[in-house]
Amino acid sequence: MCADTPDYKDTLNLPKTDFPMRAGLPKREPEWLQRWEEIGVYDRLREKEGREPFILHDGPPYANGNLHIGHALNKILKDMIVRSHQMMGHDARYVPGWDCHGLPIEWKIEEQYRAKGKNKDEVPVVDFRQECRAFADSWIDVQRSEFKRLGVTGNWADPYLTMDFHAERVIAEEFMKFLMNGSLYQGSKPVMWSAVEKTALAEAEIEYHDHKSHTIWVPFEVVRSVEYQRGDVKDHTDLLNAKAVIWTTTPWTIPSNKAVAYNPKVAYGLYEVTGTPEECWAQIGDRYLLADALAEDVLSKARLEAGMWQRLRDVSTNELHGLVMRHPLAGAEGADGFWDYEVPMIDGDHVTDDAGTGFVHTAPSHGADDYECFLKRNWLDRMTHNVGEESEFLDHVPFFAGLRVFDHKGKEGKANTAVIDKLVEVGGLLARGRVTHSYPHSWRSKAPVIFRNTPQWFAAIDKPVGGDDTYGTTIRERALTSIDKLVKWHPQTGRNRLYSMIESRPDWVLSRQRAWGVPLTCFVKKGALPTDDDFLLRNEAVNARIAEAFEAEGADAWYKDGAKERFLGNDADPEAYEQVFDILDVWFDSGSTHAFVLRDRADGAPDGIADVYLEGTDQHRGWFHSSMLQACGTKGRAPYRNVVTHGFTLDEKGNKMSKSLGNTIVPEQVVKQYGADILRLWVAQADYSADQRIGPEILKGVADSYRRLRNTLRFMLGSLGDFREEDRVAPEDMPELERWVLHRLAQLDETVQQGYRGFDFQAMFQAVFNFATVELSAFYFDIRKDALYCDGETLRARSARTVLDLLFHRLTTWLAPILTFTMEEVWLERFPGEGSSVHLVDFPETPAEWKNDALAAKWAKVRQARRVVTAALEVQRTEKVIGASLEAAPIVHVEDAVMLEALKAVAFEDVCITSDIQLTGDPAPAEAYRLPEVPGIAVVFEKAEGEKCQRCWKILPDVGTHSHEGTCGRCDEALA
Structure with a gap:
């Protein structure tokens, strides 16, 4: 450019945004967490009326240590389900919970005793239980903070705990249902026994x-x-x-x-x-x-x-x-x-x-x-x-x-x-x-x-238990019927695994010889044999007194002085009965959660049945299994409609993680280095139904994918800075390229919602990611930059901005359940405000009429032809014949007459980002460039003729013939 040539840079409509290239997630994510807390996002969502509830029931982790990567995978998957169903129009409540009883916590207290030279058996049982309770309580606070840092939404202020007094009451009541329906018995059989834990x-x-x-x-x-x-x-x-x-x-x-x-x-x-x-x-x-x-x-x-x-x-x-x-x-x-x-x-x-x-x-x-x-x-x-x-x-x-x-x-x-x-x-x-x-x-x-061989308490799973016999008379029959007729399995192999386990399993061992848990609230008659009809005391009044005491005092009431006399009252002679002091298997606790969470809470499920349970594959023999048995014994059916199973997390080489190998990936470290959104993106990209791998190199790849996606969003934000509602163009008035984008949005809307509803996050995210980084960034944005930057208020430019607005609302909401923090940042960059949040909006409705298969088929051919042209130009660029595609004006030979007419109808030079292009049906010369996978199209390279427009950089014959010096006709008109 000559010194006296005007500088038209300021006349261009270049992207303008404060949205940074570098995310800075580790530093900024806590700010958004604080903001969500302040504006009460979770509670505000509950205020939306007329929505059908969708309940994911949380399988409770043990409250006994910091989170590992498996916890992160599990909770992020759950969060993606909850958030996506909320944005699809449901009232998607999420009550997090913790398993507080049982050996893991009791073992920690015993370790502390041993370190101090104390004997657990010499400590009053209520005092010991209080120490277990305090230990669990301390870890709940730690884990809650760690889960929230991952961006997991939920009723964190009021979670469920199996050690809450009401929960202990309900667990005891659920046990007493087995007592009263005759399925409880004492037997003697070999069980797996830990000599260390006794x-x-x-x-x-x-x-x-x-x-x-x-x-x-x-x-x-x-x-x-x-x-x-x-x-x-x-x-x-x-x-x-x-x-x-x-x-x-x-x-x-x-x-x-x-x-x-x-x-x-x-x-x-x-x-x-x-x-x-x-x-x-x-x-x-x-x-x-x-x-x-x-x-x-x-x-x-x-x-x-x-x-x-x-x-x-x-x-x-x-x-x-x-x-x-x-x-x-x-x-x-x-x-x-x-x-x-x-x-x-x-x-x-x-x-x-x-x-x-x-x-x-x-x-x-x-x-x-x-x-x-x-x-x-x-x-x-x-x-x-x-x-x-x-x-x-x-x-x-x-x-x-x-x-x-x-x-x-x-x-x-x-x-x-x-x-x-x-x-x-x-x-x-x-x-x-x-x-x-x-x-x-x-x-x-x-x-x-x-x-x-030890005396233990069992639930008979082949004995008729009464109650609702719709799905069978025994626990086993009801469970097998539930598995086949009432529950959907994701993946389907989960059905086969649980079915075979329950089909062949023995009676359920309910008792444990420990102290920290809900006791087996029953009494046995002295001198009677387990086979005698009067061996177990079955008395509704006694049961009611136990339940009332547990509600007020917790299960500790069972261990207090005079408990036997208090509970038996005038209904049975205390001298004639012995009080059972075994505790319930902790799996009975967690198996009963459907009763005190789904049934009893205001934010539970209306019918006491969860829409989905999601846990690791080991829970086919754990929580999925015990919940099925417990509910089939008391409700008559499975307590869930869908079961989603994820695999285990391995290192990059496929090895199990262990501290001794030094190959563990701790969620806290990933969050500090990359941010929680990178961990969430890793979850979305993984096939969670199988074992997943994670490590430094894998995380680097995830971070690179994130950067590419962020750049797409940044371009959209920059181009929408001056978008006004009055500039909106109706779809039927838009150019074909924009209508093709709308067609893809309509297709993707189906893919996204099907993916979220079917819990297939990997396929859903991959479709959106490829669309954003390939079809948008490398195709649509690449083509429309010229119109957005250089056109005035033309139909083409306004259509492009309209489409960008439609894209913005869909991409930000579709991705919000996955990239929770980043989509909030993107949303607030465009819609700042005290109560604004992407997590308060739903997926926008996408009109079905946007779909246009004929147009899509046409543009599939256009894109094929473009591939041949861009590949031919890349040869010239590599050989330094040209520096940019705008220096070219190739001749494109098209054998198929229908395709030739299609290319002539779409401003093919803009599609190929050249200054000019000639389309012809003439036979191509031998030296023409061809791609074997795109037959019938050949390209002969020619340089563009004319001068370079100092504003749009196209090389055109009319440059220099207009009132604005050094411009082409389009730019001269825009400047006017």
Whole structure:
């Protein structure tokens, strides 16, 4: 430009905005949190009348530590559901909650006691419970602050707590419904037991880790045969004194053996030892019963080489059915006949010939399959009670009394080695070894658990429970019907998982031998047996007194002096009854939340049923499961309509996060470095239904996506600074390009709302993100910058600004449930005001008539043709023939006549951002540029002719011929 050439920069309508390129989220997000608090956004939303409630019921986290990344994923997903449904026209209430009872908190208090040298059992139980309550309360405040920092909206001022007095009352009332409907009973069966925590554990409280166990091969000698007159049973006296060999990884259970199991589908043989090496426990002439598939492996473990044994014959399962054996410790000196009982051979489907010996040592007090075998035969009177709560052999067990399986820290005790040594001493061992295998551990203490027979309280899930029988008469029937007919599963695999679990699960163990929780509010008659009709006191007046006391004083009332007399009153003799002091499984607490949150609260669900439960996949055996069982026992159906499941969070390499590996990502650190919106964007971009990965590189990629989106929004804000309502153009009057954008908005509106309603955030966000960064930034904005900057008040410019306004209202609201803070910043940049907030508005209605499939098909072809032109120009730019596309005036050869007419109708030079363009149906020369994926279009490069307009930079022949120096006709008119 010459020195005397006018500078037209100030005449351009360039974007003007104070919206910064750099977000500064870590610093600014707390300001918006404070603002939302001040203007009461959540409460103002509740004031909107006539809306259909939508209730996401919060699965309560434990109040016992800072948040981890899984908490962040969970709560952000919930927040996106709540916010999106609110903006789709619902009254989407969200009551956050906390699980306050149970072992996690009790364990922390015990750790504090141990550090001070105090004994928990010497502290008054009410005092201990108060310490647990105070501990939970302190962490609730911490976690509440951390959840709010993530931008999670909700009734934070009035959350639900399972330790609130009303909640404890309702939990007790829900339990007493099981008491009154007859499904509650006391039984004795093996449960997973933590010797460290001294309590039974639910499956949901178990995790599996590698554990090194002793392995032993133990022969059980056949002492007699029951004669059967069926099948091929004729003469099997040669089986007398033969030995059925079992294999086990729990030697400590041998003293409690009561049977040996076989499988009728397995092939068995009789094997005889013909030779032995030195240091071998087998003797020449010994005969062993073994599964044929495993015999060679077993005998090699006994140090017998090939040629030292022979197979004598097949052994039919009919023969096995009639065998009776002696216990390997029978007759041991000093045992006083403790094991001098017969050990029957029984059939069991759980026996396989994949590993072991083909025979399974059966101790019904210490194994689930073992117990089921005895239950099926009505042999529960043969159960043993040999192991105490610290995994110690009780005093009545010879040789082993006081020896523990695991010590108080979860390390191996002396029980296993003592049993093995005694078996060696009495000649009761064939082989021994060690094996590393997956073994159940308590997820709190991380210590291995045992199966232990203890008296526990159960809810029978196959007994008719009365009440509403619409979906079945038993808990199991109602649950299975609910799963199939009443609940939608996201993903559908969740249905299969929970269905199979409930289909095969045993009765629900309700009791725990701990102190911090809601007690089993029931009384048992002294001297009565659990099978007696009057064993449990069932009295409505007693129940009412308990409920009234819990409402006023909490569950501590159960433990106060004189509680039994107070509750029984004149309705039962206190001397005739014992008060139960076990507490309820904490899963019963959280399973009951539908009653005191959804049913009882003013901001609950009108029918007591949540629209959605959302938790991690582990909750199929946890909260989803217990809520289903509990509600089916008391309401008659599932307490939810939708179940959404998310996976676990792993590091960038797909490894589980752990402090020891140093690969943990803490939400607080992400928020401090990037801001909560980056964490929220990571959640939206992830396939939450599977396990997700997160790490520094992944977060960098998320931050880059955020920047691209922010730039799109910044351009819109800058271009809308001077938009006036009187400039609005009706859609039917707009150019085709603008009507194409409206068509895409109509399509996206369906995608967005379907995505939010179906909880498919990844697909929904990806569609919006691609639209914003590709179709808008790289296509529509790129084309329309010229008109927005250089046109005067033309129809084209006003149409573009109208479309930008429509885009603004949709993109900001569509993305507000995800980028909670950023969309508020964008909204307030345009609509500042004391009570203004994007979170107070709904998604705008998008007219269906905006959809125009014919126009969309036409513009799909236009965009294809544009690709060929821009690719051809990029070759010239790379070769430095031109510096910008406005220096070009290419010739475009179009074979298809319909496409040619379409391109002529849309100002194709503006679409391609060239100064001029020639469209022709003539055959293209060989040297023309072509893209193989877009056949029928070829481009011949030509430079634009004329001078460069000093205002719009287009190169046109008429530049310099108008009243404003150095301008083209369009710019001269705009300046006029």
